[in-house]
Amino acid sequence: xxxxxxxxxxxxxxxxxxxxxxxxxxxxxxxxxxxxxxxxxxxxxxxxxxxxxxxxxxxxxxxxxxxxxxxxxxxxxxxxxxxxxxxxxxxxxxxxxxxxxxxxxxxxxxxxxxxxxxxxxxxxxxxxxxxxxxxxxxxxxxxxxxxxxxxxxxxxxxxxxxxxxxxxxxxxxxxxxxxxxxxxxxxxxxxxxxxxxxxxxxxxxxxxxxxxxxxxxx
Amino acid sequence: xxxxxxxxxxxxxxxxxxxxxxxxxxxxxxxxxxxxxxxxxxxxxxxxxxxxxxxxxxxxxxxxxxxxxxxxxxxxxxxxxxxxxxxxxxxxxxxxxxxxxxxxxxxxxxxxxxxxxxxxxxxxxxxxxxxxxxxxxxxxxxxxxxxxxxxxxxxxxxxxxxxxxxxxxxxxxxxxxxxxxxxxxxxxxxxxxxxxxxxxxxxxxxxxxxxxxxxxxx
Amino acid sequence: xxxxxxxxxxxxxxxxxxxxxxxxxxxxxxxxxxxxxxxxxxxxxxxxxxxxxxxxxxxxxxxxxxxxxxxxxxxxxxxxxxxxxxxxxxxxxxxxxxxxxxxxxxxxxxxxxxxxxxxxxxxxxxxxxxxxxxxxxxxxxxxxxxxxxxxxxxxxxxxxxxxxxxxxxxxxxxxxxxxxxxxxxxxxxxxxxxxxxxxxxxxxxxxxxxxxxxxxxx
Amino acid sequence: xxxxxxxxxxxxxxxxxxxxxxxxxxxxxxxxxxxxxxxxxxxxxxxxxxxxxxxxxxxxxxxxxxxxxxxxxxxxxxxxxxxxxxxxxxxxxxxxxxxxxxxxxxxxxxxxxxxxxxxxxxxxxxxxxxxxxxxxxxxxxxxxxxxxxxxxxxxxxxxxxxxxxxxxxxxxxxxxxxxxxxxxxxxxxxxxxxxxxxxxxxxxxxxxxxxxxxxxxx
DNA sequence: CATGAATGAGGTTTCATTCAT
DNA sequence: AATGAATGAAACCTCATTCAT
Numbered sequence: 001x002x003x004x005x006x007x008x009x010x011x012x013x014x015x016x017x018x019x020x021x022x023x024x025x026x027x028x029x030x031x032x033x034x035x036x037x038x039x040x041x042x043x044x045x046x047x048x049x050x051x052x053x054x055x056x057x058x059x060x061x062x063x064x065x066x067x068x069x070x071x072x073x074x075x076x077x078x079x080x081x082x083x084x085x086x087x088x089x090x091x092x093x094x095x096x097x098x099x100x101x102x103x104x105x106x107x108x109x110x111x112x113x114x115x116x117x118x119x120x121x122x123x124x125x126x127x128x129x130x131x132x133x134x135x136x137x138x139x140x141x142x143x144x145x146x147x148x149x150x151x152x153x154x155x156x157x158x159x160x161x162x163x164x165x166x167x168x169x170x171x172x173x174x175x176x177x178x179x180x181x182x183x184x185x186x187x188x189x190x191x192x193x194x195x196x197x198x199x200x201x202x203x204x205x206x207x208x209x210x211x212x213x214x215x216x217x218x
Numbered sequence: 219x220x221x222x223x224x225x226x227x228x229x230x231x232x233x234x235x236x237x238x239x240x241x242x243x244x245x246x247x248x249x250x251x252x253x254x255x256x257x258x259x260x261x262x263x264x265x266x267x268x269x270x271x272x273x274x275x276x277x278x279x280x281x282x283x284x285x286x287x288x289x290x291x292x293x294x295x296x297x298x299x300x301x302x303x304x305x306x307x308x309x310x311x312x313x314x315x316x317x318x319x320x321x322x323x324x325x326x327x328x329x330x331x332x333x334x335x336x337x338x339x340x341x342x343x344x345x346x347x348x349x350x351x352x353x354x355x356x357x358x359x360x361x362x363x364x365x366x367x368x369x370x371x372x373x374x375x376x377x378x379x380x381x382x383x384x385x386x387x388x389x390x391x392x393x394x395x396x397x398x399x400x401x402x403x404x405x406x407x408x409x410x411x412x413x414x415x416x417x418x419x420x421x422x423x424x425x426x427x428x429x430x431x432x433x434x435x436x
Numbered sequence: 437x438x439x440x441x442x443x444x445x446x447x448x449x450x451x452x453x454x455x456x457x458x459x460x461x462x463x464x465x466x467x468x469x470x471x472x473x474x475x476x477x478x479x480x481x482x483x484x485x486x487x488x489x490x491x492x493x494x495x496x497x498x499x500x501x502x503x504x505x506x507x508x509x510x511x512x513x514x515x516x517x518x519x520x521x522x523x524x525x526x527x528x529x530x531x532x533x534x535x536x537x538x539x540x541x542x543x544x545x546x547x548x549x550x551x552x553x554x555x556x557x558x559x560x561x562x563x564x565x566x567x568x569x570x571x572x573x574x575x576x577x578x579x580x581x582x583x584x585x586x587x588x589x590x591x592x593x594x595x596x597x598x599x600x601x602x603x604x605x606x607x608x609x610x611x612x613x614x615x616x617x618x619x620x621x622x623x624x625x626x627x628x629x630x631x632x633x634x635x636x637x638x639x640x641x642x643x644x645x646x647x648x649x650x651x652x653x654x
Numbered sequence: 655x656x657x658x659x660x661x662x663x664x665x666x667x668x669x670x671x672x673x674x675x676x677x678x679x680x681x682x683x684x685x686x687x688x689x690x691x692x693x694x695x696x697x698x699x700x701x702x703x704x705x706x707x708x709x710x711x712x713x714x715x716x717x718x719x720x721x722x723x724x725x726x727x728x729x730x731x732x733x734x735x736x737x738x739x740x741x742x743x744x745x746x747x748x749x750x751x752x753x754x755x756x757x758x759x760x761x762x763x764x765x766x767x768x769x770x771x772x773x774x775x776x777x778x779x780x781x782x783x784x785x786x787x788x789x790x791x792x793x794x795x796x797x798x799x800x801x802x803x804x805x806x807x808x809x810x811x812x813x814x815x816x817x818x819x820x821x822x823x824x825x826x827x828x829x830x831x832x833x834x835x836x837x838x839x840x841x842x843x844x845x846x847x848x849x850x851x852x853x854x855x856x857x858x859x860x861x862x863x864x865x866x867x868x869x870x871x872x
Numbered sequence: 873c874a875t876g877a878a879t880g881a882g883g884t885t886t887c888a889t890t891c892a893t
Numbered sequence: 894a895a896t897g898a899a900t901g902a903a904a905c906c907t908c909a910t911t912c913a914t
Contacts, residue, residue, distance in 0.1 A: 047265055050887060052897095061896040063890080072888065166435045169424060173406065174433055180402030184394045206387060210395050214432030217384040247877090268904060279879045284906065465898090483701055486883060497900045502885070602871045605860065609842070610869055616838035620830045642823060646831050650868030653820040704908060706876095715875040717911080726909065 030068045033058045034082060037075050042121035046076060081144050083122055087115045088148050101159035108155060109182065109211075110204045116186045117200045123186070152179070164212075181211055248286045250276045252300065255293050260339040264294060301340055302362050305333045306369060319377035326373060327400065327429075328422045334404045335418045341408065370397075382430075399429050466504045468494045470518065473511050478557040482512060517580050519558055523551045524584050537595035544591060545618065545647075546640045552622045553636045559622065588615070600648075617647055684722045687712045688736060691729050696775035700730060737776055738798050741769045742805060755813035762809060763836065763865075764858045770840045771854045777844065806833075818866075835865050 019027070036058035040049045051072060055062045069075040094111050095104045116123055156175050159165040165174060185207055189200045237245070254276030258267045269290055273280045287293040312329050313322045334341055374392050377383040383392060403425055407418045472494030476485045487508055491498045505511040530547050531540045552559055592611050595601040601610060621643055625636045673681070690712030694703045705726060709716045723729040748765050749758045770777060810828050813819040819828060839861055843854045 051889085052887080055897095062888095062898090063896055064894085066889070067894070160435075163435050165433050169428065169433070173403070173424075176402040176406050177399055177428060177433065180398040180405075181395060184398040184401070185391075188390065188394050206391060210387060210391065210432065212432045212434040214428065214430045214434075215383050215387070215392050215395060216430040217381055244877095269906080270904085280905090281880065281907075282878055285877070290905075462898095487885085488883080498884090499886075499901065500899055503898070508884075596871075599871055601869050605864065605869070609839070609860075612838040612842050613835060613864060613869065616834040616841075617831060620834040620837070621827075624826065624830050642827060646823060646827065646868065648868045648870040650864065650866045650870075651819050651823070651828050651831055652866040653817055705910085706908080709876095716877090716909090717875055718873085720910070721873075 026068075029060075029064075033060065033065055033068055033075070034079055038079055038122055041076065041079070042124045051075075077142075079122070081142060083119060084144050084148055087112070088144070088151060090115060091151065095155070101155070101162040101164045104155060105159060105164070106204060106208060109178075109207055110201055112182050113186065113200045113204060113207075116182075116190075120190055123190070149175075178211055181207060244286075247278075247282075251278065251283055251286055251293070252297055256297055256340055259294065259297070260342045297340065299362050301337060302366055305330070306362065306366050308333060309369060313373070319373070319380040319382045322373060323377060323382070323429075324422060324426060327396075327425050328419060330400055331404065331418045331422060331425075334400075334408075338408055341404070396429055399425055462504075465496075465500075469496065469501055469504055469511070470515055474515055474558055477512065477515070487511075515558065519555060520580050520584055523548070524580065524587060526551060527587065531591070537591070537598040537600045540591060541595060541600070542640060542644060545614075545643055546637055548618050549622065549636045549640060549643075552618075552626075556626055559626070585611075614647060617643060680722075683714075683718075687714065687719055687722055687729070688733055692733055692776055695730065695733070696778045733776065735798050737773060738802055741766070742798070742802050744769060745805060749809070755809070755816040755818045758809060759813060759818070759865075760858060760862060763832075763861050764855055766836055767840065767854045767858060767861075770844075774844055777840070803829075832865055835861055 033054065037049075037054045040054045040057050043049070044053065051065055052062050054075070055065050058065075065075065069078060091108060091111055094107045098104055098107055152175050153171055156165065156171045156178075160167050160171065160174075185203055186200065189198065189203070251272065255267075255272045258272045258275050261267070262271065269283055270280050272293070273283050276283075283293065287296060308329055309326060312325045316322055316325055370393055371389060374383065374389045374396075378385050378389065378392075403421050404418065407416065407421070469490065473485075473490045476490045476493050479485070480489065487501055488498050490511070491501050494501075501511065505514060527544060527547055530543050534540055534543055588611050589607055592601065592607045592614075596603050596607065596610075621639055622636065625634065625639070687708065691703075691708045694708045694711050697703070698707065705719055706716050708729070709719050712719075719729065723732060744765055745762060748761045752758055752761055806829055807825055810819065810825045810832075814821050814825065814828075839857055840854065843852065843857070
């Protein structure tokens with residue numbers, strides 16, 4: 001059994017049936033707008049995308065957007081948060097299905113790449129596109145982002161405890177390093193290979209290898 | 219002798235004495251504006267920085283900026299290009315002063331970190347800030363950027379040829395790995411330590427180690 | 437019965453009742469702006485008139501103008517086109533009410549002068565004022581302008597066929613001549629007499645006379 | 655003998671020998687700039703032509719223009735005045751060489767057309783292009799323009815006195831008629847025939863005919 | 873006199889946000 | 894709740910004019 005055989009169907013966190021009809025309705029509208037915004041932001045970038053573009057794309061009126069989101073920044077921020085929440089949920093779920101730091105690490109890398117692949121439009125915004133500084137720092141301080149950092153740090157700590165990862169580097173450093181490697185490979189794929197239908201997930205092996213063993217010849 | 223003892227004075231490429239008084243004057247003005255722009259862009263980000271801000275900061279009139287730069291994009295692009303040109307020049311110079319792939323690699327890392335340290339304002343723009351997509355792609359296609367890529371690739375090839383670096387990974391992947399590690403440490407330093415006057419250059423050792431040996435415990 | 441007794445009430449081309457409330461509202465706003473623009477252009481000329489002037493005069497915000505017109509050129513062009521459309525409609529209607537080239541000619545001159553009188557502000561722009569070359573050529577190619585030229589040429593041809601006008605000159609030449617005479621008299625009136633409440637229409641007779649019989653003593 | 659055989663060499667009004675060397679030098683510079691301005695204005699129109707364009711075209715520095723002309727308006731105005739002064743001088747000279755109102759009239763028409771032909775660039779500015787209202791009205795009030803009007807009126811009065819031209823129309827109206835015809839033919843030629851090297855002067859005959867006998871069939 | 877770099881006021885246009893319907 | 898017309902602040906960029914060299 002390897003990570004590729006894990007169940008990819010993800011249970012919903014909170015069954016919507018518990019919400020009132022109105023609230024459900026509201027969430028649907030909100031989701032419509034977020035989806036449209038994701039698309040438009042990815043297409044035009046944060047600054048060139050107008051609220052009208054997004055509203056039209058979601059088939060609502062301009063003003064309607066403001067019933068669901070404070071302002072443009074907030075809308076953008078919501079997309080980011082939603083995505084982080086999603087990947088966090090996926091990672092937790094999947095990592096719980098395997099045992100041992102090595103397997104968890106592999107799952108972590110695999111799922112991260114997979115998520116990137118599925119959401120490349122979104123990452124086009126987040127990694128590449130123009131974003132207001134204020135949004136980024138607001139995000140850095142958000143609860144969801146810190147939860148994600150914690151989960152990540154936990155993984156590293158576990159791997160260090162199990163003796164998989166060296167202890168002469170700070171967990172934070174290792175975490176940043178892995179994150180950076182993932183980003184870098186994903187970006188490279190996105191620039192060069194994403195159109196050629198190459199498989200980003202398939203790079204899990206080489207990334208694990210490089211991350212753990214480094215670049216030195218043996 | 220180690221890399222820390224290398225000559226840090228860098229010979230000018232083109233002795234300014236050869237330029238006419240007017241041309242020299244022009245270059246000084248241009249430099250003033252670039253410096254101010256660097257500062258203002260770093261402070262406010264690309265979109266929120268106005269040409270007037272930059273002009274005021276350089277103590278010129280708004281229109282003066284347009285005597286030296288086509289438009290805002292062009293000004294921004296010029297800053298980036300100038301920086302890349304500079305780091306490229308430094309890296310070439312310093313790497314030529316040492317022998318062997320290992321030493322070159324160490325110099326490469328050391329000087330990259332050092333340059334980052336000296337130009338943290340600039341990198342605040344480049345790495346973190348909002349940039350128009352069109353500028354980035356224009357930059358990606360620029361000669362200076364491709365030269366930088368080449369220099370990098372050359373280093374990797376040499377290290378592979380000398381048997382320092384494994385050949386079972388593509389050079390591009392090795393490059394991504396190193397770039398990831400550098401970025402990751404630089405960014406982390408920038409966020410946490412830059413104000414505490416910690417020394418980024420001093421991380422050369424751990425970075426070499428992580429790059430060559432990976433994160434695995436031995 | 438003479439041309440002065442013709443019915444001056446002109447039937448609307450398209451009964452506005454057929455338009456939706458919104459569309460009617462839109463047309464009213466548009467008309468407001470056109471009216472204000474006409475006034476401001478006449479007062480200050482095309483280049484010195486600012487969109488803000490026009491908006492203020494129409495008691496709208498600056499941006500509102502851009503909801504109804506692409507840009508300044510387009511606004512100007514719309515005014516011109518509207519006027520030409522109007523005079524064309526009037527001329528057709530009135531000329532259809534009389535028989536014979538001579539009468540039609542008289543009506544043509546009379547109505548042209550009358551229209552000029554009623555719209556002297558507008559002609560201050562069109563004849564006298566500064567206009568971008570590009571607008572003029574755009575206008576020259578417009579359908580409405582070519583329709584007007586056709587209607588005019590048709591009149592001349594008819595007059596030639598009936599033996600009223602000499603055939604040893606090209607219809608185009610005669611057409612241009614009459615147009616030029618009308619413009620010239622109108623301009624003269626506008627400069628000298630318009631403030632003294634003199635009647636431009638009343639010059640129909642002398643213009644007919646000079647146009648047909650020339651300046652020679654008989 | 656007819657008007658075509660008149661001497662076309664025109665004596666200078668004021669022999670430049672009487673001016674000091676400096677003053678002559680100054681006038682040459684001025685003429686350079688006027689010539690360049692004529693060209694650039696004709697090419698780009700009043701508003702789109704910049705002082706720098708004109709200076710460059712005349713091979714002077716921007717500031718130099720301001721040593722010879724108050725400002726942009728004034729430069730434009732000077733061109734117009736210069737041209738009017740020239741045509742006035744020519745008309746007077748040539749009309750003095752013939753006897754009789756009919757001959758004078760013919761000369762007037764012929765020379766006007768000829769002048770137009772030689773200066774079509776200039777007329778492109780004056781007739782067609784955008785000009786500030788203030789300039790036009792300033793011009794209308796200028797001495798040189800009033801002199802031209804006088805010369806014109808004088809011709810008409812003479813022709814009326816000799817019995818060539820009807821007295822039942824006001825001289826101003828006759829003037830407008832002739833001016834209309836000239837403008838109309840000149841404009842038409844300019845639009846259609848000027849590039850095909852057709853001869854505008856050759857239309858003197860038909861213009862005389864239309865002016866004296868009108869458009870009526872006989 | 874000549875130069876041309878510097879100035880900075882001012883116009884067009886965009887677009888996030890509001891609010892009356 | 895939804896709409897979308899109206900708002901108006903703000904930014905880029907141009908260019909007539911000045912003035913130190």
